[in-house]
Structure formats: C-alpha cells, structure tokens
Amino acid sequence: MGLSLFAGRRKSRISAATVVSVAGIAVGVATLTAVMAVTGGFEEVFRERILGVYPHMVVMSRGEIFAEYESVADRVADIPGVVGVAASTYDEMMASSDVATSQALLKGVDLPRVSKVSGISALLRGHDLGILKWDRTGAIPVAIGCELMSRLEVQPGSSISLTTPLQGYAADGGAKNTLAPRESRFVVRDCIDSGFYDYDSRLVLMDLEAAMHFLERGPVVRWVEVKIDDMFATERMKEEVLKNLSPYTIDEVVHDIALVRQGVEKVVAREIPAGEPMSLESMSRAVFRSRRAVMYSDVGWGPVQDYRIIDWKDMNKNLFSALRIQKVVIGLFFLIIVVVAAFNIVGTQLIVAKERLKDISTLVALGASRLQLWKVFVAHGFILGCLGVIAGVGLGRLVVWVINRIDFGLDAKVYMISELPARLNWGDVAVVAFGSAAVVLLSCVFSSLRAIRINPVDGLRKIS
Numbered sequence: 001m002g003l004s005l006f007a008g009r010r011k012s013r014i015s016a017a018t019v020v021s022v023a024g025i026a027v028g029v030a031t032l033t034a035v036m037a038v039t040g041g042f043e044e045v046f047r048e049r050i051l052g053v054y055p056h057m058v059v060m061s062r063g064e065i066f067a068e069y070e071s072v073a074d075r076v077a078d079i080p081g082v083v084g085v086a087a088s089t090y091d092e093m094m095a096s097s098d099v100a101t102s103q104a105l106l107k108g109v110d111l112p113r114v115s116k117v118s119g120i121s122a123l124l125r126g127h128d129l130g131i132l133k134w135d136r137t138g139a140i141p142v143a144i145g146c147e148l149m150s151r152l153e154v155q156p157g158s159s160i161s162l163t164t165p166l167q168g169y170a171a172d173g174g175a176k177n178t179l180a181p182r183e184s185r186f187v188v189r190d191c192i193d194s195g196f197y198d199y200d201s202r203l204v205l206m207d208l209e210a211a212m213h214f215l216e217r218g219p220v221v222r223w224v225e226v227k228i229d230d231m232f233a234t235e236r237m238k239e240e241v242l243k244n245l246s247p248y249t250i251d252e253v254v255h256d257i258a259l260v261r262q263g264v265e266k267v268v269a270r271e272i273p274a275g276e277p278m279s280l281e282s283m284s285r286a287v288f289r290s291r292r293a294v295m296y297s298d299v300g301w302g303p304v305q306d307y308r309i310i311d312w313k314d315m316n317k318n319l320f321s322a323l324r325i326q327k328v329v330i331g332l333f334f335l336i337i338v339v340v341a342a343f344n345i346v347g348t349q350l351i352v353a354k355e356r357l358k359d360i361s362t363l364v365a366l367g368a369s370r371l372q373l374w375k376v377f378v379a380h381g382f383i384l385g386c387l388g389v390i391a392g393v394g395l396g397r398l399v400v401w402v403i404n405r406i407d408f409g410l411d412a413k414v415y416m417i418s419e420l421p422a423r424l425n426w427g428d429v430a431v432v433a434f435g436s437a438a439v440v441l442l443s444c445v446f447s448s449l450r451a452i453r454i455n456p457v458d459g460l461r462k463i464s
C-alpha cells in the first residue's frame with residue numbers, strides 16, 4: 001500500500017496532489033536557499049573587502065602617543081599564531097585638487113611589512129607598493145581610492161593637497177609646540193580599487209616615514225597591525241598578546257593581595273570596633289561590607305594594561321551585527337513559504353485517505369492497527385517532503401548560479417559594493433534542508449492522525 005499512496009486514481013500515474021506537494025516544498029526551499037546565499041554573500045564580501053585594507057587585529061597604546069611601536073611589534077611577532085605585524089598611522093583630513101575637495105583618511109603604512117598583514121598591495125591597479133617609497137626629496141607619492149580619484153578629477157601623475165586640522169606643530173619659533181593646521185602637496189601614483197565604496201571614496205595611502213614627516217608628530221604611530229593564522233580566533237589571540245605585552249609577575253600579585261588585605265582590614269575595623277564583643281550580626285555585616293568594598297573599590301588587581309586590542313569584528317561591529325540580524329529575519333520570513341507548502345501535504349494526505357478508503361478498510365479488517373496506518377502515512381508525507389527538499393536544494397543552486405551571472409549594477413553609494421554577491425555556504429544549505437525537513441515531519445505527524453480517523457466500515461461497504 002505504501003507506494004500506491006503516491007499514485008492517482010489511475011495507478012499507473014503519479015497523482016497531481018503528489019506533484020503539487022513536492023513542487024511547493026521545492027520552490028520554498030529553493031527560495032530560502034537563494035536568499036541565504038545572497039545574505040551570506042554580502043557578509044563574506046564585506047569581510048573580504050575590509051580585510052583587504054585592514055588587519056585581523058590592531059594593538060593600540062592607552063597613552064596619548066605610541067612611540068615604542070617597534071619593540072611592541074617585535075614582541076608580538078614572536079607570539080605563536082601571529083603571521084605578520086606592521087605599524088601604521090590613521091588620520092582623518094581633507095583632500096583637494098584644483099577643481100574639488102573631499103574628506104579623506106590618510107593611512108601611513110610600513111611598506112616592507114604591510115603585505116604580511118593585509119592584501120592592500122593587490123588592491124592597487126598596478127599591484128606595486130614600491131611606487132610609494134619616498135626618497136625624502138620632492139613631493140611625497142600617494143595612492144588614493146579610485147572613487148576619490150574620480151571625485152577630485154585627477155589622474156596618476158597629478159598633484160593633490162592634504163590638509164590635516166590641529167595635527168602638526170607650528171614651524172615658527174615663537175609658536176613652538178602650538179597646534180596648527182598642516183597642509184602639503186602630494187603626487188598621485190596609483191589608485192586603490194577595493195570594491196568597497198567607503199574605502200575607495202576616502203582612502204589615501206602613503207609610506208609610513210612620509211606620513212610621519214607630513215604630520216610632524218615624530219616617530220609615533222596610531223597602532224600596530226597584526227595578522228593571525230585564524231581570523232576567527234581573535235578572542236584567544238587577544239589574551240595571548242596582552243599576556244605577552246603586560247605580564248603579571250609574582251611581585252605584582254603579592255602587592256595586589258596586600259592592598260586588598262589592607263582594604264578589608266579597614267572595613268572590618270569600622271564594623272567591629274576593637275574592644276566590643278563580636279556577634280553573628282556584626283560578622284555578617286562586616287563580610288557583606290568587605291565584599292562590596294572589594295567589588296567597588298578603586299584599588300584594582302591584575303596586570304596594568306598599557307595597551308588595548310581591537311579586532312576586525314569590533315571595528316565593524318555595527319555592520320556585521322546588522323547583516324546577521326538581516327540574515328535571520330529574512331530567513332524566517334521566507335521559511336513561511338516552506339511552512340505553507342508543508343500544509344499542502346496535509347491536504348494531500350487527506351485526499352489520499354479518501355481515495356484509498358477501500359484499501360485502508362481492507363487492511364483494518366485484516367488486523368492492521370491504527371498505529372501501523374499512522375506510520376505509513378507519516379512515511380508517505382515525509383518522503384514527499386524530502387523529495388521536495390532535495391529538488392529545492394538543486395533548484396536553489398541553479399538560482400544562485402543565475403544570480404552570479406547577472407550584472408544587477410548595485411549603487412555602491414547605497415550598498416557599498418557594486419555587484420550582488422551570492423555565496424552558497426553548505427552550512428546554510430544544511431540548516432535550510434534540515435529545518436525544512438523538520439517542518440515537513442511535524443506537519444506529517446499531525447496530518448496523519450487526521451487521515452487515519454476514518455470509519456473502516458464505510459470503506460468495506462464500497463467493496464463490491
């Protein structure tokens with residue numbers, strides 16, 4: 001009887017209800033697969049674009065200046081799991097040409113080391129960072145974002161001005177150490193095409209030594225960039241780097257314990273004055289106050305952290321949080337299509353139960369229990385659903401292939417990228433497939449209970 005449930009009134013043909021049920025599940029799964037591929041594609045492309053310009057982590061000084069960057073870079077480079085380190089400056093300023101002005105982000109990079117922490121050399125049109133080497137004579141060479149180049153209406157070989165407010169020091173002796181705006185002319189050597197509008201419209205790249213000369217801040221940087229062997233292990237590597245840069249010695253442990261002990265003794269002496277009898281109430285109060293004093297005291301313990309570390313997820317937390325929320329919400333929204341298609345199986349099984357009334361009645365008369373009939377109908381519905389899921393995954397892959405072949409021409413000013421990415425992640429496909437199969441199974445369980453609630457006597461009366 002099991003296989004006959006898939007057939008129509010003419011047992012040589014598959015029933016229309018079966019075809020509609022499978023097609024409904026397939027369309028729902030294909031739609032959900034394509035949506036997950038597009039939302040996941042946005043997340044992957046943004047991550048690739050960001051890490052093309054910026055590293056996995058940056059080490060920053062908690063002080064006003066970061067002058068010991070070379071020793072910090074050497075110590076971090078020796079940590080297992082670190083692939084490369086490079087110092088860098090990062091400053092906001094104005095860029096202008098003879099015809100236009102725009103905001104800019106100046107990034108000074110250590111040319112010999114920067115390729116070890118990011119893929120920025122591959123983003124230059126000429127793929128050569130050597131053109132940015134400054135020989136300390138003439139105009140400083142720079143590479144600017146291709147969108148910024150278009151906005152300023154300049155070409156390789158043209159000159160631009162960079163103006164940084166309140167970053168340099170006045171050159172005249174009477175105003176020594178007085179903050180003053182700094183402006184200089186630079187020659188454009190190449191453009192940066194990262195595919196990420198926010199970078200292409202503002203980034204200005206130059207040699208680290210040249211950036212220090214222009215900013216007149218001396219040998220200081222904004223941060224030390226760090227690349228690790230596993231970009232998703234940033235939390236673990238943060239701890240390793242901080243342990244290396246700020247070790248917690250035995251002397252510091254003993255000192256901190258002594259400070260905590262002194263604080264607790266003061267609290268106890270205030271709550272239980274000398275010479276007064278000690279009661280259970282006073283002891284409980286002293287313990288409670290001591291605990292609060294330790295928790296909220298200004299006296300801390302642990303290593304003194306001279307540095308802080310920010311990883312790529314922290315630097316782009318809002319962006320990736322929004323993408324994850326969008327992925328979940330849109331996925332749940334399109335899951336409704338699968339739910340509706342699963343309800344179609346309910347109707348299919350009721351139709352099958354009506355059409356196979358005589359067969360079911362005969363089985364009941366021969367001793368088949370309702371549990372056995374229920375298992376048959378559950379298997380029938382679940383097989384229909386699995387066929388739909390398999391067809392839907394295949395159809396979804398086809399849709400993703402078509403999306404990648406079509407140029408949708410996205411507005412980079414709105415979406416930050418110019419093409420619609422569709423990346424089929426097999427983890428997402430597995431979630432879609434098993435989630436859809438679970439929805440189908442639940443619908444089959446309840447629909448099968450309804451399908452077997454027939455009176456076998458009615459079926460036996462129809463047997464001639």
